[in-house]
Amino acid sequence: MKLPNGPQSPAFVQMLRWVFSPMSFMEECAQRYGDIFSLRLQSNSSPIVFVSNPQALQEILTSDTKQFEASGELNQIFASLLGKHSVITVSGAQHQRQRQLLMPTFHGDRMRNYGQVIGNITEEIINQWQIGKPFSVRSAMQTITMRTIMQAVFGLYNSPRAQELEKRLSAMLEKGSSRLSAAMLYFPILQQDFGPLSPWGQAMRRQQQADQLLYEEINERREQADDSRTDILSLLMTATDEAGQPMTDEELRDELMTLLFAGHETTATALTWALYWIHKLPVVREKLLEELDKLGENPDPSTIFKLPYLNAVCCETLRIYPVAMLTFPRVVRTAVSLCGYELEPDTLVIGSMYLTHQREDLYPQPKQFKPERFLERQFSPYEYLPFGGGARRCIGLAFAQFEMKVVLAKILSRLELGLVDDRDVRPKRRGLVTGLERPIQMVVKNQHTVKSQILESIAG
Ligand code: HEM
Incomplete structure (x- = not known):
């Protein structure tokens, strides 16, 4: 078998480039080797095949699982944090069962309830911003998304336990997003607990502290069952599988995490x-305000969800620098031909969304932010795939898009903001995903009121 071409440098060197500059590494490889190439990221295991061609991605993501399997075994890098019952770390029938339990909680009418929750949390946070005083955009957005999960998923509002858990989980995730943490996940040899001062020892202790509170919450809910609750934890606690079995405490903990x-x-x-x-x-902001302006006061979140230009801005945001660079790996189960190469069983294949989204043939001038692309043409689910595809497609896809739109609409229609520093920002690795290379500070210039609100308040 001849694997697709790829760099000839030692695995250790490739791994370092992969940990420290994954995007430029992938771009160099794509320029040199094309739509499909192999990287050697561990000296003792076979190369991994990276793919960015949309037709090949379609084959990988939609083919029968007998051909390309999205096995949870391949995601064991996450097991130390998420546990062995997580939807991400399980495989086959168990994986399908977990998805069936989770999916309904992210759909339909439930989204309407979450819209209210997200709107209120955003309001709470932006009320703390003062005119002329810079704030960190990342921390503010992290607080919004953390609280949204705490309330919509965990059903935890402002109780002392909720506050403590928010603190512990934030600390755990913040530390977990460093390059050192990424290196610890990629190099299992670094996963050694030499006591509370060692990096892995600290990570484990932070996790145990958060777990303790989660288990306390689960126990309390079991003792004081309340049918009126609509949060995802409550729904999961009442769900049963085909054999009538509810989820165990450990399964619930893993799914929440x-x-x-x-x-x-x-x-x-x-x-x-x-x-x-x-x-x-x-010009992007102007167009968005024009669209939001037509909505009137307190628009229904589902109306916000359907706004075409806001949708295009969110799509372009997730195209240009997708937060997840890659799909989860798939493993070849029966020999298959892909982009002219014969891949043998056990070959690992990964879809590079980052490279697909940077293809000049699909997205002319790919480094430019142009929401209009998404108004002018429709992309297939394998040309545009910020949420992956197939058996492991993101479960929170609709939830994430909904959250983005409600938060942005709320902020933009209430405040006039400005960037403190106008220099360009590039992406960089943050843990296992991507982030911004430097912190972004913004400042409130004015309380902005969209025109229709002014008119309504005058009329009222
Ligand atoms: C902008 C935000 C988000 C992005 C870009 C994103 C992206 C992704 C991607 C690329 C995958 C892997 C898909 C594949 O391998 O084919 C994934 C899986 C997953 N996502 Fe998301 N996601 C986001 C938000 C969310 C949210 C809000 C939730 C839930 C609260 C969520 C829950 C999940 C879960 C549970 C999986 C694993 C599915 C499985 O293994 O079957 N995601 N996501």
Whole structure:
């Protein structure tokens, strides 16, 4: 078997480039080797095949699982944090079962309830911003997405336990997003607990402290069952599988941690990028305000969700620098031909959304932020895939898009903001996902009221 071409440098060197500059590394490889290439990221295991061609991605993501399997075994890098029952770390029938339990909680009418929750949290945060005083966009967005998960997913409002848990989880995730943490996940040899001062020892202790509170909450809910609750934890606690079995405490803990891990940092980063682009490019902001202006006061979140230009801005934000660079890995189960290469069983294949979204043939001038692309043409689910695809497509896709739109609409229609520093910002690795290379500060210039609100308040 001849694997697709790729760099010939030692695995250790490739791994370092992968940990420290994944995007430029992938771009160099794509320029040199094309739509498909192999990287050697561990000396003792086979190379991994990276793919960015949309037709090949479609084959990988939609083919029968007998051909390309999205096995949870391949995601064991996450097991130390998410546990062995997480939807991300399980495989096959168990994976399908977990998805079936989770999916309904992210759909339909439930979204309407969450819209209210997200709107209120955003209001709470922006009320703390003062005119002329700079604030960190990333921390503000992290607080919004953390509280959204705490309330919509965990059902925890302002109780002392909620506050303590928010503190512990934030500390855990913040530390977990450093390059050192990424290196610890990629190099299992670094996962050694040499006591509370060692990096891995600290990570484990932070996690145990958060787990303790989660288990306390689960126990209390079991003792004081309340049918009127609509949060995702309550729904999961009443769900049963085909054999009539409810989820165990450990399964619930793993699923909560998974939703937090998958949904908090990702959405906060997407929101931070969106606010950056909107204020970096005044014409984008003008167009958005024009659209929001037509909505009137307190628009229904589902109306916000359907706004075409806001949608295009969110899509372009997730295209240009997708928060998740890659799909989860898939493993070849039966020999298959892909982009002219014969791949043998056990070959690992990863879709690079980052490279697909940078393709000049799909997105002319790919480094430019142009929301109009999404108004002018429709992209197939394999040309535009910020949420992956197939058996492991993001469960929180609708939730994340909804959250982005409600938060942005709320902020833009209430405040006139400006970037403190107008220099360009590039992406960089943050843990296992991507983020911004430097912190973004913004400042409130004015209380902004969209025209229709002024007119209504005059009329009222
Ligand atoms: C902008 C925000 C988000 C982005 C860019 C994003 C992206 C992704 C991607 C790329 C995948 C892997 C898909 C694949 O391999 O095909 C994924 C999986 C997943 N996402 Fe998201 N996500 C976001 C927000 C969320 C939210 C808000 C939640 C839930 C609260 C969530 C929950 C999950 C879960 C549970 C999985 C694993 C699915 C499985 O293994 O079956 N995500 N996400």
